[in-house]
Amino acid sequence: MKGLILGAGKGTRLRPFTYTQPKPLLPVANQPVILYGLTQLMKLGINEIGIVIHPEQEESFKQVLKSVNDPDLTVTYIYQTEQKGIGHAVMQAKSFIGKHPFVLLLGDNLICEPLLALRDQFNKKGIHSTVLVKEVSHPEDYGIAEIKDKKIVNLEEKPSRPKSNLAVIGAYIFTPYIFKAIQSIEPSARGEYEITDAIQWLIDHGYRVNYVITGKPASDVGTVERWLEANKWMLQMENKEGLSEVKEKAQDSIIIPPVKIGKNCEIKQSVIGPYVSVDSGAKIEKCSIRNSVVLKGARLENVPFEISDSIVGEGASVSGSRDAESHISGIFPDKSSVIIPDKQTTFKKKEGGT
Numbered sequence: 001m002k003g004l005i006l007g008a009g010k011g012t013r014l015r016p017f018t019y020t021q022p023k024p025l026l027p028v029a030n031q032p033v034i035l036y037g038l039t040q041l042m043k044l045g046i047n048e049i050g051i052v053i054h055p056e057q058e059e060s061f062k063q064v065l066k067s068v069n070d071p072d073l074t075v076t077y078i079y080q081t082e083q084k085g086i087g088h089a090v091m092q093a094k095s096f097i098g099k100h101p102f103v104l105l106l107g108d109n110l111i112c113e114p115l116l117a118l119r120d121q122f123n124k125k126g127i128h129s130t131v132l133v134k135e136v137s138h139p140e141d142y143g144i145a146e147i148k149d150k151k152i153v154n155l156e157e158k159p160s161r162p163k164s165n166l167a168v169i170g171a172y173i174f175t176p177y178i179f180k181a182i183q184s185i186e187p188s189a190r191g192e193y194e195i196t197d198a199i200q201w202l203i204d205h206g207y208r209v210n211y212v213i214t215g216k217p218a219s220d221v222g223t224v225e226r227w228l229e230a231n232k233w234m235l236q237m238e239n240k241e242g243l244s245e246v247k248e249k250a251q252d253s254i255i256i257p258p259v260k261i262g263k264n265c266e267i268k269q270s271v272i273g274p275y276v277s278v279d280s281g282a283k284i285e286k287c288s289i290r291n292s293v294v295l296k297g298a299r300l301e302n303v304p305f306e307i308s309d310s311i312v313g314e315g316a317s318v319s320g321s322r323d324a325e326s327h328i329s330g331i332f333p334d335k336s337s338v339i340i341p342d343k344q345t346t347f348k349k350k351e352g353g354t
């Protein structure tokens with residue numbers, strides 16, 4: 001069995017961060033998302049892995065994948081120059097896959113369900129594809145599976161009237177019949193070759209598709225809200241780094257776990273947590289921050305408000321004078337420089353105004 005990870009999307013909903021980094025390389029709990037998927041595949045014993053990327057992103061991917069030291073692993077980069085959908089991205093890997101069955105992962109997805117459950121279902125007699133589904137609260141945002149008599153009978157991408165709340169999420173196993181399916185479908189109304197349409201084609205043409213329902217956390221990091229949410233539950237789940245170890249990395253500070261602090265960080269006189277990941281080389285001094293992602297080399301100094309629900313980009317600098325009791329949440333782009341004004345400036349009322 002081979003592995004295929006898709007990483008060639010545009011990531012428009014995560015701009016400006018995706019201007020500098022492809023979405024699968026953004027960190028959750030200080031680790032690039034793609035490495036969680038890669039680890040999942042390697043745990044299944046898969047060591048031939050293809051990654052579909054835009055050619056301009058190859059160096060960034062290689063840089064991140066350098067950290068994976070497994071002599072048995074071979075990674076092949078496959079180009080998708082136009083982002084015409086997940087089905088189209090899979091199609092680019094046809095010659096890499098050859099005659100093998102393969103596990104497909106969406107590179108921006110974090111899935112906690114071990115893929116072993118998926119493979120066991122796939123190994124049942126006569127199965128051509130296995131999908132992972134999960135109950136979601138906003139089915140209209142997902143590809144939704146309709147299930148009857150333990151069989152998937154219908155799949156619909158972002159339905160306006162969902163037939164269930166079971167969303168197909170970013171892990172699948174296919175036989176190469178999926179290429180025949182993709183070649184047979186038309187682009188959707190949004191102009192993309194949808195993987196759900198290709199799976200529907202399999203079902204309609206007598207191929208057998210089964211499924212695994214996961215109750216474990218799973219999400220993509222496609223929006224700031226989902227990125228923060230994924231960071232929160234990954235920190236909660238990992239929470240390996242003992243509190244004392246984290247505290248050692250911070251001087252005169254209060255740490256409210258779960259918190260993760262990377263290498264060479266400077267943390268002084270601050271309140272950090274809960275649910276904060278601080279990536280390597282960042283500096284935080286005289287700040288209070290919770291439920292946020294702080295990327296590499298970011299600096300937060302003397303910020304007058306509590307910072308929450310924020311992403312602080314790589315090398316961004318946020319500072320201010322320490323004189324307020326409110327809070328701030330937001331997006332601080334990579335390398336941006338933001339000075340937060342003090343209380344008087346922010347809340348000054350216009351004299352004599354209405």
Ligand SMILES: Cc1cn([C@H]2C[C@H](O)[C@@H](COP(=O)(O)OP(=O)(O)OP(=O)(O)O)O2)c(=O)[nH]c1=O
Pocket residue numbers: 006007008009010011012013014023024052080082083084085086088089106107108109192222
């Ligand atoms: C649409 C598309 C997605 N993908 C990958 C990228 C992601 O890891 C995964 C899910 O993609 P999406 O989140 O559906 O698309 P996107 O990454 O372009 O983001 P946005 O909608 O915000 O512009 O599939 C491709 O490799 N090629 C494609 O053509």
